[in-house]
Amino acid sequence: xxxxxxxxxxxxxxxxxxxxxxxxxxxxxxxxxxxxxxxxxxxxxxxxxxxxxxxxxxxxxxxxxxxxxxxxxxxxxxxxxxxxxxxxxxxxxxxxxxxxxxxxxxxxxxxxxxxxxxxxxxxxxxxxxxxxxxxxxxxxxxxxxxxxxxxxxxxxxxxxxxxxxxxxxxxxxxxxxxxxxxxxxxxxxxxxxxxxxxxxxxxxxxxxxxxxxxxxxxxxxxxxxxxxxxxxxxxxxxxxxxxxxxxxxxxxxxxxxxxxxxxxxxxxxxxxxxxxxxxxxxxxxxxxxxxxxxxxxxxxxxxxxxxxxxxxxxxxxxxxxxxxxxxxxxxxxxxxxxxxxxxxxxxxxxxxxxxxxxxxxxxxxxxxxxxxxxxxxxxxxxxxxxxxxxxxxxxxxxxxxxxxxxxxxxxxxxxxxxxxxxxxx
Amino acid sequence: xxxxxxxxxxxxxxxxxxxxxxxxxxxxxxxxxxxxxxxxxxxxxxxxxxxxxxxxxxxxxxxxxxxxxxxxxxxxxxxxxxxxxxxxxxxxxxxxxxxxxxxxxxxxxxxxxxxxxxxxxxxxxxxxxxxxxxxxxxxxxxxxxxxxxxxxxxxxxxxxxxxxxxxxxxxxxxxxxxxxxxxxxxxxxxxxxxxxxxxxxxxxxxxxxxxxxxxxxxxxxxxxxxxxxxxxxxxxxxxxxxxxxxxxxxxxxxxxxxxxxxxxxxxxxxxxxxxxxxxxxxxxxxxxxxxxxxxxxxxxxxxxxxxxxxxxxxxxxxxxxxxxxxxxxxxxxxxxxxxxxxxxxxxxxxxxxxxxxxxxxxxxxxxxxxxxxxxxxxxxxxxxxxxxxxxxxxxxxxxxxxxxxxxxxxxxxxxxxxxxxxxxxxxxxxxxxxxxxxxxxxxxxxxxxxxxxxxxxxxxxxxxxxxxxxxxxxxxxxxxxxxxxxxxxxxxxxxxxxxxxxxxxxxxxxxxxxxxxxxxxxxxxxxxxxxxxxxxxxxxxxxxxxxxxxxxxxxxxxxx
Numbered sequence: 009x010x011x012x013x014x015x016x017x018x019x020x021x022x023x024x025x026x027x028x029x030x031x032x033x034x035x036x037x038x039x040x041x042x043x044x045x046x047x048x049x050x051x052x053x054x055x056x057x058x059x060x061x062x063x064x065x066x067x068x069x070x071x072x073x074x075x076x077x078x079x080x081x082x083x084x085x086x087x088x089x090x091x092x093x094x095x096x097x098x099x100x101x102x103x104x105x106x107x108x109x110x111x112x113x114x115x116x117x118x119x120x121x122x123x124x125x126x127x128x129x130x131x132x133x134x135x136x137x138x139x140x141x142x143x144x145x146x147x148x149x150x151x152x153x154x155x156x157x158x159x160x161x162x163x164x165x166x167x168x169x170x171x172x173x174x175x176x177x178x179x180x181x182x183x184x185x186x187x188x189x190x191x192x193x194x195x196x197x198x199x200x201x202x203x204x205x206x207x208x209x210x211x212x213x214x215x216x217x218x219x220x221x222x223x224x225x226x227x228x229x230x231x232x233x234x235x236x237x238x239x240x241x242x243x244x245x246x247x248x249x250x251x252x253x254x255x256x257x258x259x260x261x262x263x264x265x266x267x268x269x270x271x272x273x274x275x276x277x278x279x280x281x282x283x284x285x286x287x288x289x290x291x292x293x294x295x296x297x298x299x300x301x302x303x304x305x306x307x308x309x310x311x312x313x314x315x316x317x318x319x320x321x322x323x324x325x326x327x328x329x330x331x332x333x334x335x336x337x338x339x340x341x342x343x344x345x346x347x348x349x350x351x352x353x354x355x356x357x358x359x360x361x362x363x364x365x366x367x368x369x370x371x372x373x374x375x376x377x378x379x380x381x382x383x384x385x386x387x388x389x390x391x392x393x394x395x396x397x398x399x400x401x402x403x404x405x406x407x408x409x410x411x412x413x414x415x416x417x418x419x420x421x422x423x424x425x426x427x428x429x430x431x432x433x
Numbered sequence: 434x435x436x437x438x439x440x441x442x443x444x445x446x447x448x449x450x451x452x453x454x455x456x457x458x459x460x461x462x463x464x465x466x467x468x469x470x471x472x473x474x475x476x477x478x479x480x481x482x483x484x485x486x487x488x489x490x491x492x493x494x495x496x497x498x499x500x501x502x503x504x505x506x507x508x509x510x511x512x513x514x515x516x517x518x519x520x521x522x523x524x525x526x527x528x529x530x531x532x533x534x535x536x537x538x539x540x541x542x543x544x545x546x547x548x549x550x551x552x553x554x555x556x557x558x559x560x561x562x563x564x565x566x567x568x569x570x571x572x573x574x575x576x577x578x579x580x581x582x583x584x585x586x587x588x589x590x591x592x593x594x595x596x597x598x599x600x601x602x603x604x605x606x607x608x609x610x611x612x613x614x615x616x617x618x619x620x621x622x623x624x625x626x627x628x629x630x631x632x633x634x635x636x637x638x639x640x641x642x643x644x645x646x647x648x649x650x651x652x653x654x655x656x657x658x659x660x661x662x663x664x665x666x667x668x669x670x671x672x673x674x675x676x677x678x679x680x681x682x683x684x685x686x687x688x689x690x691x692x693x694x695x696x697x698x699x700x701x702x703x704x705x706x707x708x709x710x711x712x713x714x715x716x717x718x719x720x721x722x723x724x725x726x727x728x729x730x731x732x733x734x735x736x737x738x739x740x741x742x743x744x745x746x747x748x749x750x751x752x753x754x755x756x757x758x759x760x761x762x763x764x765x766x767x768x769x770x771x772x773x774x775x776x777x778x779x780x781x782x783x784x785x786x787x788x789x790x791x792x793x794x795x796x797x798x799x800x801x802x803x804x805x806x807x808x809x810x811x812x813x814x815x816x817x818x819x820x821x822x823x824x825x826x827x828x829x830x831x832x833x834x835x836x837x838x839x840x841x842x843x844x845x846x847x848x849x850x851x852x853x854x855x856x857x858x859x860x861x862x863x864x865x866x867x868x869x870x871x872x873x874x875x876x877x878x879x880x881x882x883x884x885x886x887x888x889x890x891x892x893x894x895x896x897x898x899x900x901x902x903x904x905x906x907x908x909x910x911x912x913x914x915x916x917x918x919x920x921x922x923x924x925x926x927x928x929x930x931x932x933x934x935x936x937x938x939x940x941x942x943x944x945x946x947x948x949x950x951x952x953x954x955x956x957x958x959x960x961x962x963x964x965x966x967x968x969x970x971x972x973x974x975x976x977x978x979x980x981x982x983x984x985x986x987x988x989x990x991x992x993x
Contacts, residue, residue, distance in 0.1 A: 077644050099641050131686070140634075141627040149679045156679055164623065176690040185619075194687050207615055238698075 010423060016050055016061065021409060024425060030061045033071075038081070042088035043130065047106075049091055051082040058082050058091060060106070072104050086130025086150055098123075101135065103153055112153050118143065122168035127175035132156065132194065134178050136166050145169060145180060147196065157196035163188060167211070174220040177237070181211045181225075189214070189225060191240055200240035204233055209314075215321035215330075222346065226318025230334050234349075244349045248318065248334035248342060250304035252354060259300045260293040260390050261356040262383070291358065291381060291392050302337045302356060322364065324371045331373055333361055341375055343385065355385060363405045369412030376403035382417055382426060395424060498522065505530055709768055716771040720778065 010017050016030040016039065034052040041048055049060045056079040060070040078096025085092060085103070093102045098119040103112040117123055118136035125134045130150055137144040143166040147157040165183040172179065177199065182188040187210030191199045202225075204210075209228035216223055222243075223235045232246040252259060307314040320333040329352070330344045338360035343353040357377045364375035372386040380401040383392045395401050401419050408415045414427045489497040506512055510530045514523060 097637055097640065099637055099644070132683070138630075141630050149683075152675055152679070154676055154679050156683055165626075174690055176687055194683055207612065238694075 016048065018048070018063065021414065021425070028061075028063065028066055030066075032059050033057055040082075040084055042084050043086055044088045047084075047088065049082060049084060051079060051093075053079045058093060060091070070106065074102070077102075083124065085133070086126050090150075090153075092124065094123075114146070114148075116144075118166060120165075120167050122170060125169045125171050125178070126150070127171045128173050129175055131175065132171075134169050134171065136161070136169050136180070138166070145178070145192065145196075147178075147194070159192070159196040161192075162190060162198070162201070168214075170214060170216065172216050172220040172223075172237075173218055177220065179214060179216070179223060181214060184210050184212065184228060186210055187227060189223075191223075202233075202235060202240065202242070204242070205229070209317065212317040212319055212335075213321050215323055217323045217327050217330075217346070218325060219327045221327070222323075224321050224323070224330055224332075226321045226332060228314075228317035230317055230336055232318050232321065232330070232332055232344075246330075246332070246342075246344055246351070248332070248337065250337060251299055251301045252351075253299045254351065255298050257351045257354060259296040259298075259354045259356060260385075261296045261300075262291050262358050262392060263294045264291050264358065293355075293390050293392060296356070300354070300356075302340050302354070304337055306336070320361075320364065322366055322373075324366045324373070325368050326371050329366075329371055329373075331364055331366065333364070339377075341373070341385075343373065353385065353390075355383065355390060357383070362403070365406060365408055365415075367408050367412045368410050372412070374406055374408065374415055376406050376417065378402050378404065382406060382415075393426070395426070397422075397424065510534075706764070709764060713764075713768050713771060716768075716775050719775060720771070 018028040036050045038051040056074040058072040062068040081094040101114040123136040143161040163182040213226040319335040341355045345352045359377040
């Protein structure tokens with residue numbers, strides 16, 4: 009599904025054929041599929057309206073109007089029948105039910121990046137709250153929206169919460185001014201806290217491993233610390249130095265291949281293909297010799313939210329690899345082997361990395377750097393793929409299909425679907 | 434004392450004046466020889482002559498003799514005067530005295546030489562020692578200077594160290610101060626933040642109230658129709674029961690998670706224990722085979738028995754899968770002990786091996802080198818011999834090759850060889866042909882014999898048939914089965930043969946054969962019989978009785 013201004017276009021994932029076309033009242037800011045893929049909600053924040061469309065019955069419609077309360081965020085509940093709207097200024101979260109047309113309110117939600125977290129099995133929802141300058145976490149049962157637990161979080165300013173994939177542990181971390189991460193069990197008991205150091209800027213990003221065994225914490229000091237789920241103590245630290253000396257790691261450097269344009273063949277006016285090939289240079293990966301020094305960027309010291317530290321963390325689906333990006337070295341992706349707990353590969357790109365995502369089925373990483381190429385890495389090797397589009401196609405983000413066979417590449421105005429061939433075994 | 438002879442003392446011209454100083458010299462020289470050591474030996478011989486010239490003249494012979502006598506007696510020599518008279522000289526005693534004086538002189542010279550040598554040595558030693566002393570003094574001075582320098586450096590370094598420590602302390606203090614500043618600022622910021630947040634909350638509350646008060650009709654949800662729940666259930670009211678149920682479910686979820694984890698951990702634990710047990714067993718198995726070395730194994734003897742006991746205990750206990758602390762500790766301790774023992778053992782072995790390697794290697798090298806040299810000599814000799822042999826052979830070959838330059842001789846030689854071979858071949862051919870003829874003769878004789886045998890057999894069989902008929906005719910009155918027997922197969926006939934043979938004689942056997950012949954009359958069998966018999970015939974022609982026996986045997990073989 010994709011939305012263009014105020015229209016919602018639903019296409020088939022394999023053929024990209026337009027299946028449905030819906031028109032909304034206003035420009036759509038946010039769109040989300042329901043968990044059973046039967047409904048799509050389109051949120052228009054300016055108007056404060058959420059419209060829900062059904063795929064089975066194109067005639068069915070639903071409109072939720074928040075009115076003067078305003079709308080800041082909207083999302084589905086895991087059962088696909090409730091919509092949670094966050095009103096302006098985070099006054100409250102309204103839970104609208106599509107089955108019973110009933111409304112519930114959650115007061116005092118916290119205005120933070122990840123204030124709502126659902127467990128993977130969709131049974132429980134954790135909401136971060138703040139009352140009287142103190143942080144609280146409430147756990148609700150998603151089936152009937154009953155408050156299960158309400159406890160205070162010992163954080164200064166809760167920044168985010170995230171459930172472990174097994175649904176039993178909730179990680180809550182503090183603002184970047186304070187390095188503190190708290191681990192609560194499902195029934196609200198504090199299992200452990202972890203604080204690596206004081207005073208310096210703290211946690212930037214965290215990620216649970218798919219087996220809930222490890223919790224990777226990326227911090228502003230360019231290090232990733234991994235905690236294990238048995239003792240909640242740090243088992244290792246991954247450093248991201250600018251110079252890589254270890255000979256066991258492979259560094260793939262993206263190198264531009266000079267276009268092999270024969271000068272005699274140039275003709276006026278230049279053909280389209282030639283023009284595109286001239287402008288879009290081919291690139292390939294070269295293995296660099298050790299020691300490799302990467303491009304290090306020291307951010308300006310007096311600005312807030314400096315571009316330093318580990319900004320992106322992602323575990324692979326098979327729990328074997330961890331991909332990290334150090335914002336100080338914005339052109340490189342670091343891939344760590346979790347079984348051996350050491351650095352395996354560094355991918356050095358020509359441009360800054362915009363986003364990366366692991367294939368949900370295999371240990372395959374796709375990343376994009378804002379040019380018209382998508383890069384794939386797997387333990388077998390890495391490849392840079394040119395998107396065969398005329399003109400510019402600057403890939404800003406990408407996301408995999410759940411089967412791992414295709415992925416969507418998004419640029420500012422367009423998107424394209426990249427299909428990957430499965431190897432015949 | 435023998436006869437005395439007057440000594441004709443050689444008269445030398447000398448001054449009497451000089452005698453006194455010489456005598457005085459002599460007196461001095463004889464008792465004290467230490468002073469003029471160097472000069473005495475050589476000039477003594479010369480001065481002796483001058484001595485004589487000066488010391489004794491014609492005038493003072495008696496005086497000099499008496500003087501000499503006095504001197505000699507004082508020195509312990511016998512008197513040179515004859516005993517009887519005062520002025521007669523005893524030549525023998527004089528000679529003896531002279532001899533003794535000479536010997537004394539020699540001894541003294543020798544002693545002098547020794548003393549001179551010693552003196553030289555001592556002098557050189559002295560020089561040497563003086564040099565050493567000088568050097569040591571220099572060294573001492575140098576080292577003293579060095580010590581002074583080092584002490585200086587030490588002092589400088591210590592002062593540097595102190596400075597650095599001081600700097601470090603200062604830095605630490607600064608850091609502490611800065612941290613304090615930061616913490617104070619942080620608390621200040623937090624306080625400010627909280628204040629601002631409270632204000633903000635108040636605003637929010639106000640806004641919320643306003644929003645709620647407005648009772649906006651717009652806040653509504655329009656749905657075309659209700660959507661069924663995802664799982665098809667109807668919505669339930671929120672009651673206490675549901676609360677309790679929710680709690681239960683939550684706890685169930687948690688418990689299941691914990692149980693899973695515990696299971697995993699138990700499995701891991703069990704596996705690790707197994708591995709440890711295996712390791713322990715393997716370590717134990719490694720250690721006992723080296724019990725042969727008494728030196729190292731003396732310690733392990735009693736320990737091993739303990740280990741075996743432990744092993745027995747632990748295996749029993751692990752059967753029950755206890756995981757109590759004591760068992761765990763025992764296991765780990767025992768494994769650590771054994772591992773240490775194994776490590777020690779391996780280290781000892783390594784040392785031994787290195788020693789062993791270094792030892793015999795040297796010896797081997799030495800021995801092998803000698804052997805190697807001997808062997809190389811032998812080999813060289815052999816090589817030489819072989820080379821010589823090769824040379825001689827080559828020469829002979831060449832001669833052989835060269836010599837048939839004469840074509841006739843060559844041809845003759847070749848012909849000789851060929852002739853020899855030809856004659857040999859011809860002989861063989863002759864032999865072969867003779868054998869061939871013999872074989873043909875034999876074959877013809879065999880065929881004739883076979884024909885004859887065939888004829889005889891026919892006759893024989895006819896007789897047999899007739900005889901049997903008579904027999905059966907006689908027997909037919911007793912039993913009727915005999916008629917059946919006549920028509921029976923060859924096999925039965927053979928069984929009959931067996932029974933009959935046991936009873937009957939050779940002639941009866943003939944009759945049986947006659948019977949069985951026509952019953953199982955097949956030309957091929959006959960021919961086989963013939964082939965069997967041809968050889969037998971050839972071997973035993975005269976024996977006619979043997980034929981039927983052999984026929985019977987062959988018959989038996991056929992039927993069997």
